């Protein structure tokens with residue numbers, strides 16, 4: 175029930191957005207300075223090379239069209255961030271990173287408030303705030319490493 | 327709740343394949359009971375589009391029966407062949423194979439050429455004689471060159487004046503010619519009119535050749551004869567060329583007599599629209615293009631040479647049950663890039679699963695980022711996010727665009743670094759290649 179855990183879509187989304195919009199400036203200044211989009215102050219694990227064969231756990235039974243769309247959009251992030259956002263290069267990994275930080279960063283990209291950004295401001299403007307927040311939550315909820323014993 | 331997911335996956339594993347019957351796939355669609363297939367999808371082409379589609383179809387719906395038909399045992403990317411030509415990357419780092427698709431995802435990979443399509447009987451004919459049946463056919467055959475469209479430029483001419491627009495022996499030939507060229511020679515690149523594979527590609531290529539010349543053959547010149555009056559990221563390219571290569575590179579657009587009408591591969595001469603003859607030491611002709619021939623056999627291309635598709639699914643407008651993605655399609659304003667072929671593959675994988683399962687796929691969203699290197703530490707990019715609006719594909723208003731002009735050195739350096747990281751990421755995502763960092 176991965177997306178369910180992302181947040182309760184609806185009223186609480188409103189709330190959580192409020193919660194994270196306010197500290198954007200602060201988080202951006204405080205947490206996100208180094209390497210443009212690296213999440214500073216975090217110890218990043220070894221590059222992850224295993225990943226799951228099945229996205230299966232990501233979408234709950236009866237996922238809403240919005241949830242399904244988020245999952246579909248997230249698949250395309252892999253072109254730069256690796257499958258499931260699990261690749262750590264000069265481009266940061268996304269899997270299992272703090273949702274609050276990623277939400278703040280994505281919104282800051284969109285609002286041109288992210289220092290040292292390059293391509294992400296242009297990309298973030300292609301999505302609604304709700305989508306960006308949901309994407310942050312989606313990647314945050316993925317495990318850092320894929321289950322080595324995945325079915326395929 | 328991560329635990330829940332883990333437990334579910336673990337129990338999935340414990341139950342074994344037969345247990346799949348009760349599971350739901352990624353999309354929330356039922357996965358059919360063990361043994362039974364959720365449908366047969368046959369894919370032609372193991373490039374950016376086809377290999378991505380194979381992987382994501384299996385990830386989204388593991389019980390699908392997916393066959394990938396690709397003649398080459400390993401795929402060589404076009405992306406970064408320009409770096410190879412410029413001598414800053416080895417050829418071997420451009421190779422990717424199909425082990426992961428076969429072993430990890432259970433895709434049936436058949437290394438043969440698809441020769442023909444029997445639309446009525448829903449069968450793909452392979453060169454080896456086998457017939458493969460499909461419930462849905464997905465074509466991602468890339469491009470074919472229009473031999474003869476440019477007078478004098480046919481397959482024999484390409485042995486002397488390479489295109490290197492489909493990678494492999496052609497890339498090696500061009501590299502050898504550049505290495506053998508004497509200092510002071512002129513490298514001519516003949517660039518095609520739109521639409522063609524990789525709009526910034528010719529301009530990245532001359533950049534990488536210029537970088538090689540600068541270090542090894544500094545008296546050489548580069549001339550681009552262009553069939554159009556403008557090109558992708560033009561301002562950024564020209565700014566970077568001035569910065570790094572002074573006046574080594576000259577670009578001549580169509581209106582200034584850049585349109586090449588005739589090629590003589592024996593003398594390495596080209597003649598323009600207004601009758602000017604240019605002689606090259608190394609001649610690189612990027613000719614007009616069309617969808618790979620199998621798209622024609624399937625009846626999915628129109629007079630333009632490219633495949634018209636329904637925007638939401640990339641199902642052919644001409645033949646039901648056949649999907650086309652990647653360079654072969656008419657998907658403007660999305661460019662013909664590997665990134666785009668891959669994002670289209672993901673959206674279309676979802677659409678095919680919905681089609682087979684009789685439900686509605688999510689509202690599509692595609693994304694593209696194309697990096698180009700002007701110098702090893704000088705990268706630029708163009709990006710776009712795309713959606714369907716009134717039945718047509720369009721760029722999401724306010725999104726996308728190119729890197730800023732006059733950005734500082736550290737910005738360009740960062741985009742060069744991201745270009746290399748992008749290559750590692752997309753080849754990991756598509757073929758499972760692992761680069762060390």
Ligand SMILES: Cc1cc2nc3c(=O)[nH]c(=O)nc-3n(C[C@H](O)[C@H](O)[C@H](O)COP(=O)(O)OP(=O)(O)OC[C@H]3O[C@@H](n4cnc5c(N)ncnc54)[C@H](O)[C@@H]3O)c2cc1C
Nearest residue numbers: 371373374375404405440468524652653662663664665667
């Ligand atoms: C010099 C250059 C630089 C580029 N740089 C970039 C870049 O930096 N970033 C980027 O995103 N894109 C780049 N591109 C563009 C990118 O290479 C293409 O857009 C991409 O390859 C398109 O993917 P595709 O799946 O449509 O076709 P392809 O990747 O060409 O794959 C088609 C596959 O189908 C196979 N095939 C064809 N016909 C048949 C058949 N009948 N039966 C079986 N198999 C068949 C072929 O063997 C091939 O492997 C570049 C291109 C060039 C030329």
